[in-house]
Amino acid sequence: MKHVIIGNGIAGVCAAEAIRALDPSAVITMIGDETFPPYSRPMISYVLEGSQPHAKLPIRSEKFYNELKIDALLGQRAVAIDVDEHQVSLADGRPVDYDRLLIAAGADPRPVTADGINLKNIFYMRTQEDVRQQVAALDGARRAVVLGGGLVGFKAAYGLLKRGLSVTMLISSGYPLSMQVDPVAGRMILDELVRRGLTVKVGVSVRAFEGNGRVQAVVTNGDIRLPCDLVIIGKGVLPVRDFIPIDKIDVDLGVVVDEFMQSSEPGIYAAGDVAESVDIARGCRWVNALWPEAAAQGRVAGLNMAGRPVAYPGSLSRNVMRIFDLDVLTLGVPNPFDDAGYRILQTGGASHRTYRRLVFKNNILVGAMLINDIEQGGVLRALIENRTPIRLADEKLMQPGFNFGQLL
16 A cells, blocks of 8 residues: 655654554655754744754654655655546656545645835744744844734744844734634733833734845835835745645645545545644534644544544644743634624733633533633533533633633
């Protein structure tokens, strides 16, 4: 059996390990557009801030491919899939035959369209090579601009601030982490960022970058010129899907998969940031680009590819982050785009330095947001994943110190 895996991130790695554990004689080919050993993407922010060296990024040894008898085609990007011929085409023109295929190509940074985008010292923050170049550019740099108020943007801003740079964050929405938190929490986070020395401009986007070879300034949509020595773009990611034949394989935002991580085309699977599976809290298909979900999806896909039927229970959006003195936890759907059909409870706020927000649908907890006092986050996650009906009075649920464990 010939197994081909597009992508050598955590989803692809876990899939390869699962296949090899079940089938010692299988032929496994892994295609990766990077040449670095498999590494932890979440750790690149620690390299930027200086708390971890670049050498700590790998999650597998350089012998990984040889030990698992994987034919590694590194430095190559898949450019097409021929479903009828069971072939993947590489950028150098080589065809790779497969019996079963896993699409685990991950995601690329959401691009920014602006004049001067190709100037030096303008970076995305996605790969180990990105962070290597960022660290090299720190020498002599004094001012930085970070585009984006999400998790990547905050981590970049924090790292640069810790390195001693003056940092300005430009956020197109009204407050940081707007995709994860509501305005109350967003204001608390914004105030904390400003208190800690970041300059944060909300409702602002970039019109152009200026410089002579290297970036020297950012020009906003309001024609404000912000001098800078480097720029990091953290505006989210999009699944890598340009090589996927959408007339043969169902694709929405990501590759649509069933509970076995199989696509609409038999023998072709998807896992990780490119896969669109059922979201437990939302009850519909969703792309949750999370490291632990990518690992779990990759393992399930690998087991199924090797002939052992294993169902994936679905993904759950979740994040835990430390924003200076604020511990922030989000689970499920804490900030529905449309409140219709949801019951939302909230208590606390800026004056309390704590905040709790619970989101219910038909007495089922589907979302939670905690700022500080996040110790019961694991219990709340279990309530969401188990879809446990909760019928206690709202006043009881929102009491300080209420033990949610008694609801399990």
